[in-house]
Amino acid sequence: MIEIKNLTKRFPDRRGGTVHALSEVDLTIADNEFVTVLGPSGCGKTTLLRAIAGLTGWDEGGILVDGEPVRAPGPERAMVFQNFALLPWATALDNVAFGLELRGEPRGRRHATARELIGLVGLDGFEDRLPGELSGGMQQRVGLARALAVQPRVLLMDEPFGALDEQTRRILQEELLTIWERRRLTVVFITHSIEEAVLLGDRVVLMSPRPGRIAETVPVDIPRPRSFDLHGLGRTEEFTTLTTHLWERLRTMHPDRVGAHR
Numbered sequence: 001m002i003e004i005k006n007l008t009k010r011f012p013d014r015r016g017g018t019v020h021a022l023s024e025v026d027l028t029i030a031d032n033e034f035v036t037v038l039g040p041s042g043c044g045k046t047t048l049l050r051a052i053a054g055l056t057g058w059d060e061g062g063i064l065v066d067g068e069p070v071r072a073p074g075p076e077r078a079m080v081f082q083n084f085a086l087l088p089w090a091t092a093l094d095n096v097a098f099g100l101e102l103r104g105e106p107r108g109r110r111h112a113t114a115r116e117l118i119g120l121v122g123l124d125g126f127e128d129r130l131p132g133e134l135s136g137g138m139q140q141r142v143g144l145a146r147a148l149a150v151q152p153r154v155l156l157m158d159e160p161f162g163a164l165d166e167q168t169r170r171i172l173q174e175e176l177l178t179i180w181e182r183r184r185l186t187v188v189f190i191t192h193s194i195e196e197a198v199l200l201g202d203r204v205v206l207m208s209p210r211p212g213r214i215a216e217t218v219p220v221d222i223p224r225p226r227s228f229d230l231h232g233l234g235r236t237e238e239f240t241t242l243t244t245h246l247w248e249r250l251r252t253m254h255p256d257r258v259g260a261h262r
């Protein structure tokens with residue numbers, strides 16, 4: 001379980017002022033839950049994810065993962081980044097094995113684990129390719145396999161499919177759900193796509209403009225396994241009601257909304 005309590009985070013800006021990124025964020029995420037996070041640009045979504053990962057500190061409040069306070073990154077929490085963040089000089093296999101190498105696992109064992117995960121994400125035969133020799137979708141498969149290699153209980157995903165084309169994105173969404181259902185992980189998934197948030201999540205957490213707060217938590221009661229045929233699921237009443245509601249909320253928060261600057 002992830003318990004975020006009263007989390008407040010400010011950054012110094014370059015003019016000597018302060019950017020208030022998060023304000024009194026309270027959020028509890030159950031084991032094996034898939035939570036998607038939506039919110040206007042700059043509302044603190046990445047800051048929240050990085051705080052859970054232990055990559056950034058905060059000013060007030062706290063975060064517990066399975067009752068333990070988060071103070072630093074740990075192997076039970078793994079990140080997947082929008083820009084893949086792979087080591088460009090290392091093969092797909094070595095990228096996947098990287099976390100295990102840091103942990104001091106012997107070469108044979110870490111390569112065996114990495115090969116299994118390369119298979120899980122559908123990259124058999126591409127083990128020796130460098131990231132630059134792989135498509136964006138394939139690079140993100142490597143990013144996902146690398147995150148899974150350390151056997152995390154929590155997967156923290158920062159717009160992981162944001163840089164991919166629509167078709168690749170759909171395929172990876174579907175595969176991510178299959179992996180999540182098989183491995184029973186807790187997932188916190190940031191996205192800018194309302195459809196993606198509803199398609200994937202058990203709950204959509206909607207954040208308000210900066211300073212980011214939880215504006216609303218919307219349960220998604222669409223049964224699983226979910227159909228990825230948007231002509232099917234996308235036209236159901238539940239899906240349309242949820243996406244319409246979320247869009248209405250986001251539209252009123254958008255800084256470019258007509259009248260927003262008055």
Ligand SMILES: Nc1ncnc2c1ncn2[C@@H]1O[C@H](COP(=O)(O)OP(=O)(O)OP(=O)(O)O)[C@@H](O)[C@H]1O
Binds near residue numbers: 012013039044048210
């Ligand atoms: N290291 C930093 N130093 C100063 N300001 C920062 C830093 N990191 C983030 N910020 C500021 O904090 C605010 C929240 O940023 P964050 O990246 O968390 O938002 P976001 O919701 O993920 O944005 P987006 O949707 O555009 O990715 C922004 O105003 C950002 O400029």
